[in-house]
């Protein structure tokens with residue numbers, strides 16, 4: 001998959017090819033159709049969010065199409 005990756009704080013994102021994810025138990029894989037960028041992403045970009053570890057693919061306000069389903073998903 002292609003992704004915009006944060007490799008260093010306050011640096012431009014790099015468009016990279018990453019391994020395709022596998023759906024975890026109880027989860028799914030989405031083909032992202034659109035993704036918002038918010039102030040939380042900006043805080044991550046600056047390095048101010050201690051939960052963000054590099055490299056990091058920003059974006060948590062997305063929508064998409066389910067393309068794979070993990071074990072235990074029933075609906």
Ligand SMILES: [Zn+2]
Pocket residue numbers: 038039040041060061
């Ligand atoms: Zn947000």
